[in-house]
Structure formats: C-alpha cells, structure tokens
Amino acid sequence: MINELDIILETSSKIFSKYITHELRYDFNNNPSLMKLWTDIEEQGLTKIIVKEEFLGSALPFTSILPVIQMSAKMGVPLPFTETIICNYLFSELNLEPPTGMITFALDTQNIKISNNKISGDLLSVPYLNLTNKIILVQEIDGVKHFIFIENKNGSLKNKKNFLSEPRFDLNIKDCEILNIQKLSLDINFNHIGSIVRSAQMVGSMEKVINLSIDYCSQRVQFGRSLSKFQAIQHQISEMAVELAASNAALSSLKITNKTMPKLDDIAILKIRTGIAAGKLIAISHQVHGAMGFTKEYELSYFTKNLNSWRNDFGNESYWQNILGKNFLEKTNLSLWEYLTN
C-alpha cells in the first residue's frame, strides 16, 4: 500500500508540473492546457484513488488521499481536483457510480425547496462553477442529511468578489432537476471530510509559502546583504516553520488512522491547528516579501488567498474550538489529563 501511494504521488507530481504555470492559475476560461491537465489527471485515475474497485477506483483508505491533496495545493493546481475527489468518494460510499469529469460542491445552502424531484434555492460559495456544472450539496431534510446531485443548467451565477484565488460562486437555482438524492448515513459526515481535506490543502500551501519566502529572502539584497542574513528575518521565517511543523504533526496523526474516518477530536485539532498556523503564515510571509508579495504577478498571493479561504471553510478555528472544548467539558467524569490521554 505504501508503494502504491508513492507511485501515485510521483505520477501526480509529474502531471502537475508538466502543465502548471502561474499564468494558468488565473486563466479561468477553459484554457487548453488546463483541460489537458484535467484529462491527464482523470486518465491516471487520480480522482478515484479512494473510490471502490467496482467503480474502477483504487480503493485506498480515505486518509491515503491526503498526501496527494497536500501536493496538489503545494503546486497550486487551479482545478476542482480536491472537490472532485471528495464528490467521487461520496458517490462511491453511497454505492453509486461517480460521473466522469469535474464535480464541485456547495459549502452551504439557503432557502432550499424541494418538490417533484426539483430543487430551488441558493447554493453558497461553490468553487469552480466556471469549469463544471455538476454539483453536490448536502441538505438536511426533516432532520436527516441528504446527498443531492444536480447539474446546473440555467441558474443565475454570481461571481464572489472576495479574497479567493480559486474562483467561487453563489448560485441561485429554480426548479433544477435532481439527478440523485440519497439519505446520508451518520458515518459519512460531509463537514468532517471537508475540514480534513481543507486542512491537508492548507499544509501543502504553507509548505509552498515557506519555500517562496526562503527563496525570496535569499535572493533579495538590501543594505548590502541578502534579507536572509538579517536575524529579524531569520526569526520570522523560523516562526513560520514552527507553525508548519505543528500542522504537519496534526495532519500525520490522521494519516495513520487508515481504517475508518478519523475521530471528531482529531479532526477538530487538525482544523484548529492548521487554521492558526495559516493565519500566522499569511501575515509573516507577506511581511518578509515586501511589496513584491502584494502583486498578482508574483506567486505568493495565490497561495495566501487560498489559505484565507480554506481556513474559513467547514468551520473556522472558533467553530471547532467550541466543539472540542464542549466535547471535553461535558464529559464531567473525565479530568483534562484523562481526556487527553484517553
């Protein structure tokens, strides 16, 4: 299994680096290279690593996808790669054949009405609707979470103008046909899955942000020496490294729980720890880059904008801190030490 994963990582890295340029990241309109990149990704089965064998997937356990997602974020793949992986996984877990092509998901919904197999309402913060119209949403109906699959045909799109470097949209749909609707069992928690993959993406992006900072500070000369020779700069970059190390530790503690989905606590810890780290890295990396990091032409901001967006997806630090804190405090028969060492 280890070997299989190594091969997958090597393949992914080759495919990604063959096509990706910084210009491509902001070319949202079906650029031919982008489409070729996607074809290669699909042909190599990278979107089906955790899909069951009967649907032609590699059937690896859920957590084995994390290093791949981490790498795609580190290389700044401007496609709904992670989104498609997760949607395909949901299809597969529900024993449905995943569709081909890119799929995305709605982070949230509002005013949803369903009747006669048609759905209307607002889908909020949907990534990459410029590249696909296949969407999954998770909607609570009579207290039960449902998986709903639609193809947007004539909904009205609003391009979100926020800090995102990935394209995102709010979508209003009216009487859109539901292609599939299924009850979600309790062991498939969309919010948990989303938190985990966004954290893995953050770790990947943070690696890139540190590498960029080291390279920039080593090359940029001021006051007659490179910035990296100034102790003030060295300490700032060290601080980023410390935060990345902590995030890495939180992520690798998930990677070994291969059989089932990770525990609630571990997911909370991961999302909190990477969210805190991301906040620090955004601030410090821009500080050491000076004005150059503030330009669109230079790579840094693509990654820091993604970090800003991902740390807010599926519950920010506060959201998870409350859950984690309550989860412990309510277990009044356990002392903190007993809880931590349980």
Add this chain to the structure above:
Amino acid sequence: MSQFNFPSIQETKELSDLRLEVRMFLSKAIQNNEFKPSPDAWVFSADPEFSKKIGAQGWLGMSFPKKYGGHERTALERYIVTEELLASGAPVAAHWIADRQSGSQILRFGTEEQKKLIIPKITCGECYFAIGMSEPDSGSDLASVKTKATKINDGWNLEGRKIWSTGAHLSNYMIVLARTSPALKDNRHEGLSQFLVDLSLPNISINGIEDMTGQKHFNETLFDNVILKKDALLGEEGKGWSQVVGELALERSGPERFLSHFTLLDAFIGEFRNVLLKSGSNLIGKIIAELQTLRRMSFSVASMLQNSQSPETQAAFVKELGNKFEKTMVESLRELSDIIPLHQWPSLLQNLFEDATLRIPSNSLRGGTTEIMKGIIARQLGLR
C-alpha cells in the same frame, strides 16, 4: 524539509497500561500526603525520598542497560512515565536532570568504571546531576565558555565559574563544559571538552541564587583549581561541543516544555468547569488543540531518539512551541478572570496562578532561549 515531519506514533496497549500503573501510584502517593502537586515541579520541587521511591518502581534510567541497573525499556515508555510525573506535579526535581540527560551522556561517553559507579545510583534515585554549561559571561553564546581544564601529571586542573546550575546544591555531580585548548580562529567549537565533576571534591563552592519568586533553586558554582582525575574527562578531549549538542536534544524535546504548569490548568478546570461550559469552551478547545499537538510532536521525537536519530531541530521545534503555548495558556486563564475575579478564586488556585505567572518568563530562557531555538531552525532552513 524532513525536519518538519513528526511521524505519528500510536500509544500501544502496553504503554497505556504503564501509564495507568504510574497514575495509580501517584494518586495513592497524593492521597497518603507523600507530596502536594506543585507547578514547575521538575525545577522547583526536589524530594530525594520521593526520587528513591520512583527509582524503586523501576521508573528511572528506564532505557539504560540492565548490567548497570537500568531497565532496558524504550524511550517511549520513559516518555509515558515522565508525562504522568509532570501532569501530577510530583516532586521530581532531584533526579530529573540525571535521568533525562546526564545518565545517557555517561552511557555514551563514559568509562566502564564511571558507568559501573554512577549509573546504578541514578536508576535508584540516589544520584543527582546539575548542568555545567552557562557561565557569568556565557549564556546563549555557549561556545564562549571560559572555564578551563589544564592537563596536569595525572589528571586535570579545573578553574572557572558556572552559573544558573539548577539543583547543584543537592547534586552529586555536574557535567562541566570547559575549554581544554584555545579556540581556533575560524571554529570556536573546537577545543571544548566535557568533564564529569564530583561536587564533593575540595575547592568547589556552590552558592545559591535567589530567584524573583524568592526561591533558591539555582546556583553559582565556583571551581577554584579543582584537581580532577584523568578519567574525569567525559568522552573525547576537544569533542565537547558535539557531545553537548546531542545532550541538548534530550534536554529540549521532552514534555516538561509544555506540561510545567499543567497542574494550574487542571486545578482551574476542576474549579470552574461549569462556568467554562457556559462561556469558556472556545478557549479550552484551543488549549486542547495546541497541547495535544505538542504531545504528539514530543512523543514523535521520543521515537526518533529510540531509533538513534538526532532530532536536534525537532527538539527546538518542541521547545519553542511548548514555551509559547504555556505563556499563552497562563495568559488566557487570566483573561477568564473577567467572569470570575481573581480574588474570588480559591486560595490554592490563586497560589498556583501566581506561581505560574511569576515563573513563566524563565520557560523560554532555560534550556536555550527562544532566540537560540529560532536560530537553530533558521540554520536548518539554510538561512544562516
């Protein structure tokens, strides 16, 4: 950047059983009034009788070879025991340094005679060590030490001054870093050596220094032409620097870097759990996330030590992050005093809080400052 990786290590059933065994022993000791849980106990709370009891349980020198009285258990097992001792606030200061770093240093570099003489006493909890690194003029700049050992007929003449040596007044030995030949122009790390110094020898004076909390745990130790036998040299002459670097990995990566004030946190939650449920879960959640991550990192470093890797950089990560965590932890508890004013806290808790507040500045000084940790990390990143 493999130094950023902290492979996840699972706590096995055997380790959890050991954990419970230690925990039961400690809670019984608390019930029998053998000790009162205290903060920062690995520095401030020394009790030789208690150290002997821990030794009798087989919990000192756990990874040392059996032929020297050790127990040949793993670094992970030792980790579990140290965590439980710290979390309970047990008085472990007497043996802490000997068990953590000096014993390993002797096993790696000492003579057969030294091992036979000293290691069994460490594992019994009867032999204590102080660290002989800092000097009045050499703190963070350790390579600048001036303490000098000069070769004489059948041994060495030691001359100099060591400072901030925690527990030296209770200790049997100090491992002293001294210059045995002048520094090379382009490499100050050459010419340093480590010495195993018996503190009962003549011409050694140990003077306590009162710290800002009013306690005397650290000392200035004066070596006024102390005559050492030939075999007091620990390891190789001139290789003291690389030996010290290895010792520091043991010193910096352990759970004392983030569990020094756990007794405060535990008592605080015990007292105010209901209030926290209403309005403090956010804060407690953050503390849990940070603390649990640190535990995993430190446990991971223990497994690296077990596998004979040299995790100096990872140790710096743990220390830096752990120090920062404890400072913010104490500060966040203080912030909750808007709900429950400090003067309304039970007096025991107030005492713990005041102790922590006063002692916390030393966290990021002892064992290497924040600035030194960041420097180590920056070097690994290729920045210096």
